[in-house]
Amino acid sequence: MVSGEENALMNVIWFALFMAGIVVAAATGRIETVTEGVLNGAKDGVLVSFGLISVIAFWLGMMKIAEQAGLVQSLAKLLRPLARWLYPSVPSDHPAMGSLIANMSANILGLGNAATPLGLKAMRELQSLNGYRDTASTAMCTLLAMNTASLTVIPATMIGLRMEFHSRAPAEIVGSTLLATLMATAAAIVLDRFFRRRSMGKTEA
Amino acid sequence: MNVVAAVSAFALPVTLATILVVGLVRRVPLYESFVEGAKEGFGTSVNLIPHLIAMMVAVSVFRSSGALGFLMGVLHPLLNRLRFPPELLPLALLRPISGSGSLALVTDLFKHFGADSFLGRAASTMQGSTDTTLYVLTVYFGSVGIRDPRYAVKVGLLSDLVSVIASIWAVTWMFGK
Numbered sequence: 001m002v003s004g005e006e007n008a009l010m011n012v013i014w015f016a017l018f019m020a021g022i023v024v025a026a027a028t029g030r031i032e033t034v035t036e037g038v039l040n041g042a043k044d045g046v047l048v049s050f051g052l053i054s055v056i057a058f059w060l061g062m063m064k065i066a067e068q069a070g071l072v073q074s075l076a077k078l079l080r081p082l083a084r085w086l087y088p089s090v091p092s093d094h095p096a097m098g099s100l101i102a103n104m105s106a107n108i109l110g111l112g113n114a115a116t117p118l119g120l121k122a123m124r125e126l127q128s129l130n131g132y133r134d135t136a137s138t139a140m141c142t143l144l145a146m147n148t149a150s151l152t153v154i155p156a157t158m159i160g161l162r163m164e165f166h167s168r169a170p171a172e173i174v175g176s177t178l179l180a181t182l183m184a185t186a187a188a189i190v191l192d193r194f195f196r197r198r199s200m201g202k203t204e205a
Numbered sequence: 206m207n208v209v210a211a212v213s214a215f216a217l218p219v220t221l222a223t224i225l226v227v228g229l230v231r232r233v234p235l236y237e238s239f240v241e242g243a244k245e246g247f248g249t250s251v252n253l254i255p256h257l258i259a260m261m262v263a264v265s266v267f268r269s270s271g272a273l274g275f276l277m278g279v280l281h282p283l284l285n286r287l288r289f290p291p292e293l294l295p296l297a298l299l300r301p302i303s304g305s306g307s308l309a310l311v312t313d314l315f316k317h318f319g320a321d322s323f324l325g326r327a328a329s330t331m332q333g334s335t336d337t338t339l340y341v342l343t344v345y346f347g348s349v350g351i352r353d354p355r356y357a358v359k360v361g362l363l364s365d366l367v368s369v370i371a372s373i374w375a376v377t378w379m380f381g382k
Contacts, residue, residue, distance in 0.1 A: 001324045009302055009339070010302065010303055010306065013299070013302065013303070013306070014259065014260070014263050014341030017263035017264060017266070017267040018262075018263050018265060018266055018267075020270075020272045021263075021266035021267040021268075021269070021270035021272045022266070022270065023272075024270045024271050024272040024275060025266075025269075025270035025271070025272075028270075028271055030230075030270065030271065033266075033269040033270050033271070034266055034269075035271060036269050037262070037265040037266035037268065037269035037270060038262050040261070040265050040269070041258070041261040041262035041263070041264065041265030041266065041317075042261065042262050044265065044312060044316070045254065045257040045258030045259075045260070045261035045262065045309070046258065048257055048261070048312050049250050049251070049254040050250065050254075050256050052250050052253065053247055053250040054248055056246040056249050056250050057243040057244075057245075057246025057247060058243060058246070059246075060242045060243055060245050060246045060249065061238075061240065061241075061242040061246070062221060062224055062239065063242055064238045064241055064242025065224050065225070065228045065233055065235055065239055065242070066224045066227075066228070066306075067242075068228070068231075068233045068238050068361055069224065069227045069230075069231045069233045070231060070264060071224070071227060074227070086244060088324045089271045113245075116344070119345060120307070120344075120345065120348045123235055123291035123345055123348055124335075124348070124349055126349075127349040127351075130250065133350070133353065134350060134351055134352040135351065135352075135353040136346065136351050136353060136354050136355045136357055137279070139253045140345075140346075140351065140357070141354075141355055141356060141357040141360065143345070144341065144342060144345055144346075144354070144357040144361065145357065145360045145361065145364065146255040146259075147299075147336065147341050147363035148335070148336055148338040148341045148342065148360075148365070149335060149364045149368070149377060150335060150336035151333060151340075151369045152333060153216065153220065154216060154217060154220055155316070155329070155332075155333030155334070157308070157332075157333070158311075158320075158329045158332055158333040159217070159232065161308070161312065161315065161320075161329075162312065162315070162320040162325075162329060163300065165312075165315040165316070165319070165320040165325075167319070167320035167321050167325075169213075169321070170320075171213055171214065171217055171330040172210070172213050172326070172380075173213070173217070173326055173330050173376075174212065174213040174216045174217065175209035175210060175212045175213040175216075175379060176209070176213075176326065176330045176372065176373075176375035176376050176380075177329070177330050177333040177334045177372075177375075177377050178209075178212060178216070179209065179371065179375040180330050180331070180334035180335075180368050180371040180372040180375050181333075181334040181335065181368070183367055183368070183371040184334060184364045184365070184367045184368035184371060185364070186366035187363070187368075188360060188361075188364035188367075191302075191359075191360045191363050191364060192356075192360050193248060195355075195356035195359060195360060196356070198356075199286050199355060200354060
């Protein structure tokens with residue numbers, strides 16, 4: 001789902017978008033477009049957020065049922081062999097393996113709110129296996145690759161936003177999203193393996 | 206192609222049916238659980254408002270002033286050669302950095318081109334198929350005090366690039382240009 005975030009890069013981007021707009025408007029003699037832009041943008045921000053309440057509330061309701069029905073644990077059983085292949089450096093009976101698998105299942109089910117705490121738990125357990133306190137281990141890099149690519153089955157927020165803008169078929173992008181997310185996740189796994197092997201070669205040399 | 210269209214049509218109903226059936230079999234109080242979860246929806250959406258206002262205002266000023274048009278004009282020849290739709294470049298660049306920022310850009314594209322246009326569908330797919338890479342990296346590594354992420358940033362951003370290209374390809378293949 002959508003999460004709030006603050007970082008230094010956002011400061012720069014926000015400032016640059018704003019100032020570029022004001023400078024261009026002044027230079028082209030259309031300064032009134034700034035006021036117009038501010039008022040329309042603020043209004044859209046509120047309308048879109050409120051419009052998303054319907055879909056987000058519905059989806060979180062269904063996700064609560066999925067959570068309480070133990071779907072995360074059911075999927076985790078299926079994913080165990082895959083996880084052992086993805087994380088060769090983690091002993092398969094270590095608690096970290098359990099958290100890694102639970103995080104992966106929650107992501108696939110679209111339980112963003114549940115996936116993050118599970119992922120952070122996995123990070124703490126991987127840190128206990130990590131020989132260096134402030135350098136990422138290879139398993140951590142794999143966990144991050146899986147979470148930044150984030151395999152998504154139902155893009156609920158996008159379906160909601162499309163509905164708000166009167167799409168004739170709000171869910172028609174589920175198929176294309178699934179294709180794109182599968183390819184991105186496959187790429188993340190391959191890239192992670194490639195860079196892992198390369199960095200291991202370096203430390204040996 | 207028809208298979209993917211069928212997946213689109215069936216994915217949500219099948220997911221809902223699975224959750225309901227498994228919930229019933231495992232004796233989850235379906236109705237109460239749903240209401241309990243849905244309660245959080247209001248708060249989640251309201252928390253989104255300040256972020257979305259901030260980004261929508263900046264994006265809207267950037268567009269209405271003509272700055273966006275100017276940027277598109279400069280980039281057009283280069284992006285055309287790469288066969289990349291210039292209107293999608295801001296979204297592709299902002300997606301890994303900010304979730305609410307890229308949501309504002311998708312909204313802006315919907316408003317100007319329609320949700321069912323090529324750009325609208327491609328933007329939906331780009332936004333939905335990946336997570337906010339730099340945000341995830343910061344939260345995860347920050348939580349255990351890792352300062353050297355090694356190759357994780359490279360892997361995250363390169364797979365975002367794959368997701369952008371795959372989104373445009375998938376939408377072109379499914380719906381045409």
